[in-house]
Amino acid sequence: MALLMLVCLGAPVCATADERSRVIVTTDGEADDKASMVRFLLTCNEFDVEAIVNSSSEFHWQGGRGWNALQPVDWVRDYIGLYAKVYANLKKHSPLYPEPDSLLARWRVGNVGGVGEDSARTPGAELIARILLDDSDPRPVWVQAWGGCNTLSRALRIIEEEHPDRMGEVAARTRLFLIWEQDDTYQRYIRPHWEKFNITTIISDQFDCMAYIWPKVLPADVKPYFEAPWMTANIIDGHGPLCAAYENKDGAFNGEGDTPAFLHSVPNGLRSMECPAYGGWGGRYEHVRAGVWMDIPPAGGYSHPDGKWGFSNSWSKMMERWTEPGRVAVRTAYFKPIWRWMKDVQNDFAARADWCVADYADANHHPVVRLAGTPADITATPGQTVTLDASATTDPDGDRLAFRWWHYAEAGTYRGRAVEGGNEAKVSVVVPADARPGETIHFVCTVTDSGTPTLTRYARVVITVE
Secondary structure, eight states, X not given: OOOOEEEETTEEEEOOXXXXXXXXXXXXXXXXXXXXXXXXXXXXXXXXXEEEEEOOOSSOBTTOOGGGBOOOTTHHHHHHHHHHHHHHHHHHHOTTSOOHHHHHHTEEEOOOSSTTOOOSOOHHHHHHHHHHHOOXXXXXXXXXXXXXXXXXXXXXXXXXXXXXXXXXXXXXXXXXXXXSOOSSHIIXXXXXXXXXXXXXXXXXXXXXXXXXXXXXXXXXXXXXXXSHHHHIIIIISSSHHHHHTOOEETTEEOOOXXXXXXXXXXXXXXXXXXXXXXXXTTBOEEXXXXXXXXEOOSSTTOOOOSSOOSGGGOHHHHHXXXXXXXXXXXXXXXXHHHHTTHHHHHHHHHHHHHHTTSOGGGSOOOOBOOOSSOOSEEEEOTTOEEEEEOTTOBOTTOOOEEEEEEEOGGGSSOOSSOOOOBSSSEEEEEOOTTOOTTOEEEEEEEEEESSSSOOEEEEEEEEEEO
């Protein structure tokens, strides 16, 4: 499908292409990167991995001392080696897991020589440039910066230097998901040279609820899925060598601050890749400038920075030590776009850990959610009754399925009363009488099976008022 640019409330967003996206990972190799890599490798049947590239950041670089030291770049190869040991069993559960040698062939070392160093023409930068220049596949490429943007910056420089006439074309199929700006190269080079092409770019701060501060900021009912009893039983112990290598803190979740970057690309039915404002496993964002999307302000009086968005001016870091109940409530709401999905995300992780060691019949697999006669996008008039039907949904294991249609109010533009859904596969909803032309109402069907661990997939229907 050809890529298009649509307008969502005046903001440029990417249209849907093939359901499986193409992804490039750049990583600075911090402990939470390694934990994220375990989950990434277990999830890589959900997208096409184009490249895994070592990079640096303002936290870790070659020549840095102590905590700032860059991990030996071979850790990526080592983790792919651990993936190879469980690959045969993973294939029993999904034929789309890539061969270990294929992943290894896509590993390169990028710009690691210093903080924000983007002058060296590295193998990693060359590979990224080659992928972005390849026009044989129209699907968008999601470039994830788990560390700094410097290797990406060097890749884009190569394109500008050697193919300046193709910059617009490359930008049209490029998407960026940045875990903060972990060096100055986005502001120094990418923004002045590439933002004018409206590359869909998510710069995330809300990821931090999956990083090291999770014990302080996650709601009480979500925390058990990150604590030692759950993590040890479901992930770390008895699930093969890849899961055994998972970086943890005395058996508990330590941090996976980079994981939202690829959770965003999981085709789970939430359609989050269509528009950052839709919300999904990687969070929900608002349009700031050009093609750039950032976190939704936690309360009135907050404004996005004009320059770099990162550790030094992060809202999450500002809120980390809040203890006053009113402020804690503001912080909890700020991180909700991610934590609202975390039980489902953790159960997904647990199922994939099982796939490392269990036969197909002894593990659980995701329900396949299908709409029956209900378009994914509907136009309707105020007062009209709309039927939402997911009764074509099936489960590969024959498990019982629980359905819940609910109004995802924050994702739409209608700001009136909540619209009632229902707990059946097929429900009828009434478009509010006060809904105005052009407003959108998002309904999500959450489908959860009865297996162990329970697994959830979704369907989203967007109603546009006419």
